[in-house]
Amino acid sequence: MAKEFDWDKTQSGSILGCFFWGYTMTQFLGGYLSDKVGGDVVVPIAACFWSILTFWTPQFAYLSTDKYVTLHILVLSRVLLGMFQGFYMPSVTSLIGHFIEGPHKSFYTPIIAAGQYFGFPLSQCKFHHIKKSFEHERLTYSFICSGSHLGTLISGSIGSILLERYGWQSVFYFVGVCSILWMLGMRYILIAKHRKKYLPFIMAENLADKPIKKDQEKVPWLTLFVKPAFWGLLVGHFSHANSFFILLSWAPTYFHENYPNAKGWVFNVVPWIVSMFSSVFSGWLADHLLEKGYSVTFVRKFIETISLGGTALGLILLSYMTTFGGALFCMAIAVACCGFHNSGILVNPQDIAPKHAGSVFGIMNMAGAIPGFVGVYMAGHILEATKSWAAVFNQTAGVCIFGCIVYLLFGTGKRII
Secondary structure: OHHHHOOOHHHHHHHHHHHHHHHHHOHHHHHHHHHHHOHHHHHHHHHHHHHHHHHOHHHHHOOOOOHHHHHHHHHHHHHHHHHHHOOHHHHHHHHHHHHOOOOOOEOOOHHHHHHHHOOOOHHHOOOHHHHHHOOOHHHHHHHHHHHHHHHHHHHHHHHHHHHHHHOHHHHHHHHHHHHHHHHHHHHHHHOHHHHHHHOOOOOOOOOOOOOOOOOOOOOOHHHHHOOHHHHHHHHHHHHHHHHHHHHHHHHHHHHHHHOOOOOHHHHOOHHHHHHHHHHHHHHHHHHHHHHOOOOHHHHHHHHHHHHHHHHHHHHHHHOOOOOHHHHHHHHHHHHHHHHHHHHOHHHOHHHHOHHHHHHHHHHHHHHHHHHHHHHHHHHHHHHHHHOOHHHHHHHHHHHHHHHHHHHHHHOOOOOOO
Protein backbone atom coordinates (compact mmCIF):
# COMPACT_ATOMS: atom_id res chain seq x y z
CA MET A 1 0.00 0.00 0.00
CA ALA A 2 2.87 2.36 0.82
CA LYS A 3 4.26 1.79 -2.67
CA GLU A 4 0.92 2.26 -4.41
CA PHE A 5 -0.07 5.38 -2.48
CA ASP A 6 3.48 6.80 -2.27
CA TRP A 7 3.79 6.95 1.54
CA ASP A 8 7.13 7.72 3.17
CA LYS A 9 8.26 5.96 6.39
CA THR A 10 6.68 8.56 8.66
CA GLN A 11 3.32 8.26 6.89
CA SER A 12 3.56 4.47 6.94
CA GLY A 13 4.28 4.66 10.66
CA SER A 14 1.18 6.78 11.14
CA ILE A 15 -1.01 4.25 9.34
CA LEU A 16 0.51 1.31 11.24
CA GLY A 17 0.29 3.09 14.58
CA CYS A 18 -3.11 4.76 14.39
CA PHE A 19 -4.82 1.44 15.09
CA PHE A 20 -3.55 1.74 18.65
CA TRP A 21 -5.05 5.19 19.12
CA GLY A 22 -8.43 3.51 19.12
CA TYR A 23 -7.13 0.39 20.88
CA THR A 24 -6.11 2.56 23.84
CA MET A 25 -9.52 4.19 24.17
CA THR A 26 -11.55 1.06 24.94
CA GLN A 27 -9.25 -0.99 27.19
CA PHE A 28 -10.74 0.16 30.48
CA LEU A 29 -14.27 0.27 29.07
CA GLY A 30 -13.89 -3.30 27.78
CA GLY A 31 -12.79 -4.60 31.16
CA TYR A 32 -15.44 -2.67 33.04
CA LEU A 33 -18.30 -3.80 30.80
CA SER A 34 -17.07 -7.40 30.86
CA ASP A 35 -16.95 -7.40 34.67
CA LYS A 36 -20.52 -6.04 34.74
CA VAL A 37 -22.39 -7.73 31.86
CA GLY A 38 -20.04 -10.54 30.85
CA GLY A 39 -17.34 -10.91 28.22
CA ASP A 40 -19.52 -13.38 26.34
CA VAL A 41 -21.83 -10.47 25.56
CA VAL A 42 -19.18 -7.85 24.82
CA VAL A 43 -16.89 -9.83 22.49
CA PRO A 44 -19.41 -10.86 19.78
CA ILE A 45 -20.72 -7.30 19.42
CA ALA A 46 -17.22 -5.84 19.11
CA ALA A 47 -16.16 -8.65 16.74
CA CYS A 48 -19.02 -7.85 14.39
CA PHE A 49 -17.77 -4.29 13.93
CA TRP A 50 -14.05 -5.07 13.64
CA SER A 51 -14.80 -7.77 11.04
CA ILE A 52 -16.80 -5.38 8.86
CA LEU A 53 -14.17 -2.63 9.12
CA THR A 54 -11.40 -5.06 8.12
CA PHE A 55 -13.36 -6.36 5.12
CA TRP A 56 -14.15 -2.88 3.81
CA THR A 57 -10.65 -1.39 4.23
CA PRO A 58 -9.77 -1.71 0.49
CA GLN A 59 -12.93 0.20 -0.38
CA PHE A 60 -12.03 2.95 2.06
CA ALA A 61 -8.64 3.30 0.37
CA TYR A 62 -10.25 4.17 -2.99
CA LEU A 63 -12.91 6.60 -1.79
CA SER A 64 -10.71 9.50 -2.91
CA THR A 65 -8.01 10.06 -5.48
CA ASP A 66 -6.25 12.59 -3.27
CA LYS A 67 -3.30 11.05 -1.41
CA TYR A 68 -3.83 12.94 1.83
CA VAL A 69 -7.59 12.46 1.91
CA THR A 70 -7.01 8.71 1.48
CA LEU A 71 -4.47 8.82 4.30
CA HIS A 72 -6.98 10.49 6.64
CA ILE A 73 -9.76 8.06 5.70
CA LEU A 74 -7.56 5.06 6.42
CA VAL A 75 -6.40 6.59 9.69
CA LEU A 76 -10.02 7.03 10.79
CA SER A 77 -11.01 3.49 9.76
CA ARG A 78 -8.06 1.97 11.62
CA VAL A 79 -8.74 4.03 14.73
CA LEU A 80 -12.29 2.63 14.74
CA LEU A 81 -10.90 -0.87 14.12
CA GLY A 82 -8.62 -0.46 17.12
CA MET A 83 -11.49 0.75 19.30
CA PHE A 84 -13.52 -2.39 18.69
CA GLN A 85 -10.58 -4.78 19.00
CA GLY A 86 -9.67 -3.07 22.26
CA PHE A 87 -12.62 -4.81 23.92
CA TYR A 88 -11.25 -8.31 23.31
CA MET A 89 -8.36 -8.93 25.71
CA PRO A 90 -9.96 -7.28 28.78
CA SER A 91 -13.10 -9.34 28.12
CA VAL A 92 -11.13 -12.60 27.93
CA THR A 93 -9.24 -11.69 31.11
CA SER A 94 -12.51 -10.97 32.88
CA LEU A 95 -13.95 -14.32 31.76
CA ILE A 96 -10.93 -16.23 33.02
CA GLY A 97 -10.92 -14.31 36.28
CA HIS A 98 -14.59 -15.13 36.87
CA PHE A 99 -14.70 -18.76 35.94
CA ILE A 100 -11.32 -20.37 36.57
CA GLU A 101 -10.66 -20.58 40.27
CA GLY A 102 -7.63 -21.59 42.29
CA PRO A 103 -3.94 -20.64 42.42
CA HIS A 104 -3.11 -22.00 38.94
CA LYS A 105 -5.23 -20.60 36.16
CA SER A 106 -3.21 -21.35 32.98
CA PHE A 107 -4.06 -24.20 30.48
CA TYR A 108 -5.87 -26.84 28.97
CA THR A 109 -8.41 -26.80 26.24
CA PRO A 110 -10.31 -23.64 25.36
CA ILE A 111 -13.39 -25.85 24.83
CA ILE A 112 -13.26 -26.99 28.44
CA ALA A 113 -12.76 -23.40 29.49
CA ALA A 114 -15.76 -22.50 27.33
CA GLY A 115 -17.81 -25.03 29.26
CA GLN A 116 -17.09 -23.08 32.42
CA TYR A 117 -17.96 -19.83 30.62
CA PHE A 118 -21.37 -21.29 29.80
CA GLY A 119 -22.12 -21.63 33.51
CA PHE A 120 -21.43 -25.29 34.33
CA PRO A 121 -20.01 -25.41 37.88
CA LEU A 122 -16.89 -27.52 38.33
CA SER A 123 -18.61 -29.66 40.93
CA GLN A 124 -20.89 -31.01 38.21
CA CYS A 125 -18.09 -32.29 35.95
CA LYS A 126 -18.21 -36.07 35.81
CA PHE A 127 -14.60 -36.67 34.93
CA HIS A 128 -11.97 -35.83 37.53
CA HIS A 129 -9.28 -34.99 34.98
CA ILE A 130 -11.57 -32.39 33.36
CA LYS A 131 -12.27 -30.84 36.74
CA LYS A 132 -8.61 -30.83 37.64
CA SER A 133 -7.61 -29.15 34.39
CA PHE A 134 -9.37 -25.99 35.52
CA GLU A 135 -6.77 -25.59 38.24
CA HIS A 136 -4.13 -24.67 35.65
CA GLU A 137 -4.84 -20.99 35.09
CA ARG A 138 -1.52 -19.90 33.61
CA LEU A 139 -1.53 -22.62 30.99
CA THR A 140 -5.14 -21.84 30.04
CA TYR A 141 -4.26 -18.19 29.58
CA SER A 142 -1.10 -18.88 27.62
CA PHE A 143 -2.98 -21.37 25.42
CA ILE A 144 -5.70 -18.82 24.64
CA CYS A 145 -3.15 -16.05 24.00
CA SER A 146 -1.24 -18.29 21.61
CA GLY A 147 -4.27 -17.93 19.35
CA SER A 148 -3.14 -14.41 18.50
CA HIS A 149 0.16 -15.83 17.28
CA LEU A 150 -1.75 -18.43 15.26
CA GLY A 151 -3.70 -15.61 13.63
CA THR A 152 -0.49 -13.79 12.77
CA LEU A 153 0.90 -17.05 11.41
CA ILE A 154 -2.11 -17.64 9.16
CA SER A 155 -2.06 -14.04 7.95
CA GLY A 156 1.68 -14.20 7.34
CA SER A 157 1.54 -17.44 5.37
CA ILE A 158 -1.73 -17.37 3.42
CA GLY A 159 -1.68 -13.57 3.42
CA SER A 160 1.77 -13.48 1.81
CA ILE A 161 0.62 -15.83 -0.94
CA LEU A 162 -2.53 -13.78 -1.56
CA LEU A 163 -0.46 -10.59 -1.55
CA GLU A 164 1.91 -11.86 -4.24
CA ARG A 165 -0.80 -13.35 -6.48
CA TYR A 166 -3.86 -11.14 -6.03
CA GLY A 167 -2.67 -7.88 -4.48
CA TRP A 168 -2.92 -6.34 -1.01
CA GLN A 169 -6.72 -5.95 -1.23
CA SER A 170 -7.20 -9.73 -1.09
CA VAL A 171 -5.49 -9.94 2.30
CA PHE A 172 -8.07 -7.64 3.91
CA TYR A 173 -10.94 -9.52 2.29
CA PHE A 174 -9.54 -12.86 3.47
CA VAL A 175 -8.96 -11.75 7.07
CA GLY A 176 -12.32 -9.95 7.14
CA VAL A 177 -14.23 -13.05 6.01
CA CYS A 178 -12.35 -15.28 8.48
CA SER A 179 -13.17 -12.87 11.28
CA ILE A 180 -16.85 -12.76 10.36
CA LEU A 181 -17.03 -16.56 10.26
CA TRP A 182 -15.27 -16.81 13.61
CA MET A 183 -17.64 -14.30 15.16
CA LEU A 184 -20.73 -16.12 13.85
CA GLY A 185 -19.41 -19.49 15.00
CA MET A 186 -18.51 -18.21 18.44
CA ARG A 187 -21.87 -16.53 18.90
CA TYR A 188 -23.65 -19.68 17.73
CA ILE A 189 -21.83 -21.76 20.34
CA LEU A 190 -22.61 -19.23 23.07
CA ILE A 191 -26.36 -19.51 22.54
CA ALA A 192 -27.84 -21.38 25.49
CA LYS A 193 -29.88 -23.90 23.51
CA HIS A 194 -26.69 -25.29 21.93
CA ARG A 195 -24.84 -25.98 25.19
CA LYS A 196 -25.56 -29.70 25.27
CA LYS A 197 -24.67 -30.14 21.61
CA TYR A 198 -21.21 -28.61 21.88
CA LEU A 199 -20.26 -29.80 25.35
CA PRO A 200 -21.28 -33.48 25.39
CA PHE A 201 -18.33 -34.50 27.54
CA ILE A 202 -19.51 -32.43 30.50
CA MET A 203 -22.01 -34.56 32.38
CA ALA A 204 -24.00 -32.27 34.60
CA GLU A 205 -26.57 -33.28 37.17
CA ASN A 206 -28.39 -30.05 36.66
CA LEU A 207 -28.18 -28.35 33.26
CA ALA A 208 -30.48 -25.51 34.19
CA ASP A 209 -29.26 -22.12 33.14
CA LYS A 210 -26.93 -20.53 35.61
CA PRO A 211 -26.44 -16.79 35.22
CA ILE A 212 -22.92 -15.52 34.87
CA LYS A 213 -21.68 -14.04 38.11
CA LYS A 214 -20.93 -10.37 37.83
CA ASP A 215 -18.76 -8.41 40.23
CA GLN A 216 -20.74 -5.75 42.05
CA GLU A 217 -17.91 -4.42 44.20
CA LYS A 218 -16.41 -1.12 43.16
CA VAL A 219 -12.77 -1.14 42.17
CA PRO A 220 -10.69 0.58 44.91
CA TRP A 221 -8.81 2.74 42.44
CA LEU A 222 -7.16 4.98 45.03
CA THR A 223 -5.69 1.99 46.85
CA LEU A 224 -4.56 0.48 43.56
CA PHE A 225 -2.87 3.63 42.25
CA VAL A 226 -0.65 4.04 45.32
CA LYS A 227 0.71 0.48 45.09
CA PRO A 228 4.23 0.25 43.56
CA ALA A 229 3.36 -3.24 42.30
CA PHE A 230 0.63 -1.80 40.08
CA TRP A 231 2.99 0.73 38.51
CA GLY A 232 5.65 -1.93 38.05
CA LEU A 233 3.01 -3.93 36.18
CA LEU A 234 2.22 -0.97 33.92
CA VAL A 235 5.85 -0.20 33.10
CA GLY A 236 6.67 -3.83 32.37
CA HIS A 237 3.66 -4.27 30.11
CA PHE A 238 4.41 -0.96 28.35
CA SER A 239 7.95 -2.13 27.61
CA HIS A 240 6.80 -5.47 26.25
CA ALA A 241 4.09 -3.90 24.12
CA ASN A 242 6.57 -1.41 22.67
CA SER A 243 8.83 -4.18 21.39
CA PHE A 244 6.00 -6.46 20.28
CA PHE A 245 4.15 -3.79 18.28
CA ILE A 246 7.33 -2.54 16.61
CA LEU A 247 8.25 -6.09 15.58
CA LEU A 248 4.71 -6.85 14.45
CA SER A 249 4.44 -3.65 12.41
CA TRP A 250 7.93 -3.19 10.98
CA ALA A 251 9.49 -6.67 10.69
CA PRO A 252 8.05 -7.32 7.20
CA THR A 253 9.41 -3.98 5.99
CA TYR A 254 12.82 -4.73 7.52
CA PHE A 255 13.13 -8.05 5.70
CA HIS A 256 11.72 -6.67 2.46
CA GLU A 257 14.24 -3.82 2.37
CA ASN A 258 17.31 -5.70 3.60
CA TYR A 259 16.66 -9.08 1.96
CA PRO A 260 14.50 -8.35 -1.10
CA ASN A 261 14.94 -11.85 -2.52
CA ALA A 262 13.58 -13.55 0.62
CA LYS A 263 10.11 -15.07 0.43
CA GLY A 264 7.46 -13.24 2.42
CA TRP A 265 5.85 -16.44 3.63
CA VAL A 266 9.17 -17.40 5.29
CA PHE A 267 9.89 -14.31 7.38
CA ASN A 268 6.19 -13.73 8.06
CA VAL A 269 5.72 -17.28 9.33
CA VAL A 270 8.85 -18.66 11.04
CA PRO A 271 9.02 -16.23 14.02
CA TRP A 272 5.31 -16.68 14.77
CA ILE A 273 5.48 -20.46 14.64
CA VAL A 274 8.15 -20.32 17.33
CA SER A 275 6.15 -17.84 19.39
CA MET A 276 3.14 -20.17 19.53
CA PHE A 277 5.22 -22.90 21.14
CA SER A 278 6.97 -20.47 23.48
CA SER A 279 3.64 -19.06 24.61
CA VAL A 280 2.24 -22.48 25.53
CA PHE A 281 5.57 -23.61 27.00
CA SER A 282 5.70 -20.54 29.24
CA GLY A 283 2.34 -21.52 30.72
CA TRP A 284 3.54 -25.06 31.37
CA LEU A 285 6.77 -23.74 32.90
CA ALA A 286 4.90 -21.32 35.17
CA ASP A 287 2.61 -24.08 36.44
CA HIS A 288 5.53 -26.48 36.88
CA LEU A 289 7.44 -23.96 39.00
CA LEU A 290 4.36 -23.25 41.11
CA GLU A 291 3.84 -26.97 41.69
CA LYS A 292 7.47 -27.21 42.81
CA GLY A 293 6.71 -24.73 45.57
CA TYR A 294 8.08 -21.48 44.12
CA SER A 295 6.12 -18.37 45.02
CA VAL A 296 3.86 -16.69 42.48
CA THR A 297 6.00 -13.55 42.74
CA PHE A 298 9.19 -15.47 41.86
CA VAL A 299 7.51 -17.23 38.95
CA ARG A 300 6.11 -13.99 37.52
CA LYS A 301 9.48 -12.25 37.71
CA PHE A 302 11.39 -15.24 36.35
CA ILE A 303 9.08 -15.62 33.36
CA GLU A 304 9.09 -11.89 32.67
CA THR A 305 12.88 -11.75 32.81
CA ILE A 306 12.99 -14.35 30.04
CA SER A 307 10.42 -12.32 28.11
CA LEU A 308 11.89 -8.81 28.31
CA GLY A 309 15.54 -9.84 28.66
CA GLY A 310 15.35 -12.35 25.83
CA THR A 311 13.57 -9.89 23.54
CA ALA A 312 16.22 -7.24 24.24
CA LEU A 313 19.02 -9.73 23.49
CA GLY A 314 17.40 -10.80 20.21
CA LEU A 315 16.96 -7.18 19.10
CA ILE A 316 20.55 -6.22 19.94
CA LEU A 317 21.90 -9.21 18.03
CA LEU A 318 19.57 -8.45 15.13
CA SER A 319 21.19 -5.06 14.60
CA TYR A 320 24.51 -6.82 13.85
CA MET A 321 23.18 -9.44 11.42
CA THR A 322 24.22 -9.30 7.77
CA THR A 323 22.70 -12.54 6.47
CA PHE A 324 19.05 -13.50 6.05
CA GLY A 325 19.45 -16.69 8.10
CA GLY A 326 21.05 -14.84 11.00
CA ALA A 327 18.46 -12.08 10.93
CA LEU A 328 15.61 -14.59 10.83
CA PHE A 329 17.11 -16.50 13.78
CA CYS A 330 17.46 -13.34 15.91
CA MET A 331 13.97 -12.20 14.98
CA ALA A 332 12.62 -15.61 15.99
CA ILE A 333 14.37 -15.32 19.38
CA ALA A 334 12.91 -11.86 20.00
CA VAL A 335 9.37 -12.86 19.01
CA ALA A 336 9.56 -16.18 20.89
CA CYS A 337 10.58 -14.41 24.08
CA CYS A 338 7.62 -12.05 23.64
CA GLY A 339 5.44 -15.16 23.99
CA PHE A 340 6.63 -15.68 27.58
CA HIS A 341 4.90 -12.45 28.53
CA ASN A 342 1.56 -14.31 28.39
CA SER A 343 2.43 -16.21 31.58
CA GLY A 344 4.20 -13.30 33.23
CA ILE A 345 2.79 -9.81 33.46
CA LEU A 346 -0.19 -10.50 31.20
CA VAL A 347 -1.80 -12.81 33.75
CA ASN A 348 -0.60 -10.77 36.76
CA PRO A 349 -3.83 -8.71 37.11
CA GLN A 350 -5.56 -11.91 38.22
CA ASP A 351 -2.92 -12.29 40.95
CA ILE A 352 -3.05 -8.77 42.35
CA ALA A 353 -6.78 -8.10 41.84
CA PRO A 354 -8.71 -11.34 41.22
CA LYS A 355 -12.15 -9.75 41.71
CA HIS A 356 -11.39 -6.86 39.38
CA ALA A 357 -9.12 -8.56 36.85
CA GLY A 358 -10.99 -7.20 33.81
CA SER A 359 -10.86 -3.59 34.98
CA VAL A 360 -7.20 -3.77 36.05
CA PHE A 361 -6.25 -5.49 32.81
CA GLY A 362 -8.06 -2.75 30.90
CA ILE A 363 -5.94 -0.07 32.58
CA MET A 364 -2.77 -2.10 32.05
CA ASN A 365 -3.50 -2.78 28.39
CA MET A 366 -4.45 0.85 27.84
CA ALA A 367 -0.93 1.78 28.97
CA GLY A 368 0.42 -1.04 26.81
CA ALA A 369 -1.39 0.29 23.76
CA ILE A 370 0.35 3.68 23.95
CA PRO A 371 3.58 2.41 22.33
CA GLY A 372 1.37 0.98 19.61
CA PHE A 373 1.00 4.46 18.15
CA VAL A 374 3.92 6.30 19.77
CA GLY A 375 6.53 3.56 19.41
CA VAL A 376 5.48 2.43 15.93
CA TYR A 377 5.30 6.03 14.69
CA MET A 378 8.67 6.92 16.24
CA ALA A 379 10.24 3.84 14.65
CA GLY A 380 9.11 5.11 11.26
CA HIS A 381 10.35 8.61 12.04
CA ILE A 382 13.77 7.29 13.15
CA LEU A 383 14.04 5.24 9.96
CA GLU A 384 13.14 8.23 7.83
CA ALA A 385 15.69 10.42 9.59
CA THR A 386 18.61 8.01 10.11
CA LYS A 387 18.01 5.21 7.58
CA SER A 388 19.25 2.90 10.34
CA TRP A 389 17.42 -0.22 11.48
CA ALA A 390 20.05 -0.71 14.19
CA ALA A 391 18.93 2.56 15.82
CA VAL A 392 15.35 1.29 15.98
CA PHE A 393 16.28 -2.13 17.37
CA ASN A 394 18.70 -0.80 19.99
CA GLN A 395 16.34 1.80 21.40
CA THR A 396 13.60 -0.83 21.55
CA ALA A 397 15.96 -3.18 23.42
CA GLY A 398 16.77 -0.37 25.86
CA VAL A 399 13.10 0.06 26.70
CA CYS A 400 12.80 -3.70 27.33
CA ILE A 401 15.73 -3.68 29.74
CA PHE A 402 14.29 -0.70 31.62
CA GLY A 403 10.89 -2.37 31.95
CA CYS A 404 12.48 -5.60 33.16
CA ILE A 405 14.42 -3.80 35.91
CA VAL A 406 11.33 -1.90 37.10
CA TYR A 407 9.20 -5.04 37.27
CA LEU A 408 11.92 -6.98 39.11
CA LEU A 409 12.08 -4.21 41.70
CA PHE A 410 8.37 -3.58 42.24
CA GLY A 411 6.36 -6.48 40.75
CA THR A 412 4.51 -8.99 42.90
CA GLY A 413 2.28 -12.05 42.62
CA LYS A 414 0.44 -11.30 45.84
CA ARG A 415 -3.05 -9.89 46.04
CA ILE A 416 -3.02 -6.13 46.70
CA ILE A 417 -6.74 -5.30 46.39
